[in-house]
Amino acid sequence: MRLLLFSVPLALGALALLARRRWASRTALLGTAALFLGTVVAWAAGADGGGAAGWLSEYFAVDPAGLTFLAILAVVLAGASVYSLFYFRERGLTPRQEAVYAAEMSVFVVSMAGVMLSRHLALLWVFVEATTLSSALLIYFERRKSSLEAAWKYIFICSVGIALAFVGIILLSIGSQGINSLFFSDLGRRAGEINPFWLKMAFSFILVGFGTKIGVAPLHAWLPDAHSEAPSPVSALLSGALLNSTFLGLLRVHDIMVQAGLQGFSRALLFVTGFLSLLVGAAFLLQTANYKRMLAYSSIENMGLLFLGTALGPAGLYAALLHSAAHSLSKASLFLTSGNILALTASKRIEDVRGLLHREPRTGWIWIASFLAVAGFPPFPTFLSKFLLIRAFFQAGLGWLAAPLLLLVVVIVFGMGGAVFRMSFGDPPEHAPDVRMDASALAPQIVLLALLLSIGVSLPAVVQALIQAAAGFTP
């Protein structure tokens, strides 16, 4: 089953590239999404990925944390794949362009799945590198000068980052010479034997390296550019799945630090980067004039929240994982809707968008609802996760830190809300491209929002159990 998860999307992508027919590209996109959804449901229902060859199950395995992020990936991917059909139509892509898109997408998705399933640090690193290379092509998909600029910054900054993460892995192996293995299980079990000096150094390098990929401040320079220049379904995947997948990698290394009794060191670093991300997110979000960049800065802020949660131990990690799921789904919905707005107005500037509710009421209402979902208004689950996060602060005796956190979150909600409502109300401009929204442009966001509501209103037992297992936390 694990092998299928890798081979089927790649085969479908190759088929699409060879056939260069519309049906083949669409089969590749939707088939991959269906496969991921099916696999996640089967695994969550308790079917293990049996039947794999020996070496394969040694290197790839499903654990609760991996499954949590794989489930997020599957849902966001399904939304983005369906939405891609609208993107194809609206952009008038040729069959060849569709085929290239589908093939690049399948490599991107497989490399993210690889990150989530890897049980070996070096292998995980290889897959993180693979996500960079495959997503850079998708960011440059529209072949504009500005998208080339974004892709160049992305690939260069992330390559430097990933090289530094590799230094971290080398330093870790210098410090763990007796263990002589980079399997997470070995490193975690024998973490006490690793030389603390080298382990701290290794964690710092891996934090910088993976942090670049996660997009936390001050390593976020590529993120707003890439998110605003990529096609909207790709932006949804970047924000909803790619950032998370590398976050999982960092989480696994952080776990080694905890096992080695060095959590004080890693927590301090996570706190600093987390708060810095909130600060940068708030400062830039208020002054950006581009609504896709605004969403990107909000992603930086939310990655900061995940870092803070991780730093607070199991209770905070539970909040962080719940927040990660809630943020991914709502941010994916926002990015997909931003594709609608871009199609309706042909502009990414907030100033150029007015009266969405008059022009296209369905898009307008989805836009507002998705904003409420990401901002943490009840009954959406971001409310619950932020509440749990603040409670974790108080439980850890750090209640005073919750004050700046809340202040920054309020600033961000205020800034984003102002822009969202200015775009939604008012009178639409006279001249605008004539675009018809079809089901593929609206249904994915509606389904994502419905899922969020169902999680927020009554946390389903299976979701709760999964996240609790992943966080190692029982309330």
Next chain:
Amino acid sequence: MQSLLIVLFGTTILYMFAASRIEAFIKTLALQGLLLFLLVVIDLHEINLANIAFLGLETLAVKTVAIPLFLLRVIRRNEIGREVEPNRPQFFRLLLGAAIFMFGFLSAFWAARTGSIGQPLYFGMSIAMMIASLFLIVNRKRIITHILSFMTLENGIFLLSLSVAHEMPLLINLGVLLDLFVVVYLLGIFFNTIQSLYDRGTIDVLSKLKD
């Protein structure tokens, strides 16, 4: 012998900082490749032959010959101005390079005192090379200089991975993989595209996206 080679590798930092022509920088890159090749041959006689052959091929054929030649061809074809932009007097650049080189030695001593590392000089010089490369990436404006500095960063990392070659041969091979992938990507696809879309090879043209 190893120590001598490693220190020689470290002194190329001075050359990287002092060089005011891109061609000179590229030749430094080739020299580093050659030094790494010699280190692989001298140092790694214990690991298996196929692996040594692979690494030797990578350091000699790719790092020493192919990449420098390719870069020379690129700068000649695209008529990139030959000067590395002289944004500081040469004396200060050299001083800075020397300071980083010094820091390399200091961190080697420092690492040796933790007692857990077999060959501290590898660690010290590769840290110095990484700092120097990152400094050049941040401080210089030309895309070609960025790529060259990235290559020297990779060389520094390769040197560090040599120090754990006996325990984890896997890691060196991964480093090589990183090298090849990024070379193909940075040079082959993006750099050529940028050169053909924009006339000038400085990052000033890449400043449309901002708030």
